[in-house]
Structure formats: structure tokens, C-alpha cells
Amino acid sequence: MAGPDPRRALGAAGEAAAARWYEQRGYEVLDRNWRCREGELDLVVRTEKVLVFCEVKTRTTDRFGSPVEAVTRGKQVRLRRLAAQWLASDSSDRPPEIRFDVASVLAGRLEVYEAAF
Numbered sequence: 201m202a203g204p205d206p207r208r209a210l211g212a213a214g215e216a217a218a219a220r221w222y223e224q225r226g227y228e229v230l231d232r233n234w235r236c237r238e239g240e241l242d243l244v245v246r247t248e249k250v251l252v253f254c255e256v257k258t259r260t261t262d263r264f265g266s267p268v269e270a271v272t273r274g275k276q277v278r279l280r281r282l283a284a285q286w287l288a289s290d291s292s293d294r295p296p297e298i299r300f301d302v303a304s305v306l307a308g309r310l311e312v313y314e315a316a317f
Contacts (some may be wrong), residue, residue: 211220214258215242216305217310227252234286241282243303250297253283254312258305267304276300276317 220231222245231244244255255275257267262300271279279300287294 214305215256218256251295252299254301256303268302270300
């Protein structure tokens with residue numbers, strides 16, 4: 201029997217760090233790892249003024265580029281489609297602004313790029 205997947209554990213740790221970052225700034229976490237047939241949204245958070253869809257990228261080294269560079273144009277288009285599906289499935293009141301952030305975790309250091317795309 202295989203042990204836990206280290207990549208999955210690394211990703212989960214990055215997502216937890218990003219969720220804490222948002223909570224410390226007054227955001228409410230609405231969803232983590234929201235899935236549908238087309239893919240997954242890592243974090244959906246909100247304040248009264250803004251609803252944020254955050255893609256979290258976690259790496260141990262920058263050997264293959266920085267984590268934020270992994271969010272390509274194609275990935276951005278897919279995330280926008282997923283966000284539209286999330287919005288269609290959610291009946292709660294929405295803040296007036298929607299934003300797409302990228303949380304980059306490199307060797308344990310978190311940087312959040314607000315309004316990344």
C-alpha cells in the first residue's frame with residue numbers, strides 16, 4: 201500500500217497557507233477545492249466588496265519557473281469558465297466586484313498576486 205502523495209500534501213499545505221492569509225485579512229473562505237466535471241477551483245473567498253477566485257501554485261524550488269508562471273493564458277481562460285460555473289451554482293448575494301488572484305508558494309514563502317488576471 202502506497203503512502204500519502206507528497207505532491208498532494210505539498211499542494212494542500214500551500215492552499216491552507218493561502219486560506220489563512222485571506223482569513224487574516226478579513227475574507228471568508230466560501231469554498232476550497234470546489235470541483236465540477238471541467239476542473240477545480242482552489243479557493244473562493246469573499247468580503248462584502250469583493251469575491252475572489254484564487255489559484256494556488258506550490259513548488260519546492262523554482263527549477264521549472266516560479267509558481268505564478270504556471271498560470272498560463274489557457275489556465276486563466278479555464279479558471280474564468282470554472283468561476284462562471286461556481287457563480288451559477290451559488291445563490292447567495294454577490295459582492296459587486298469579482299477578482300482573480302494567484303497565490304504562489306515557493307519553498308514555504310507565500311506571495312499573493314491580487315487581480316493577477
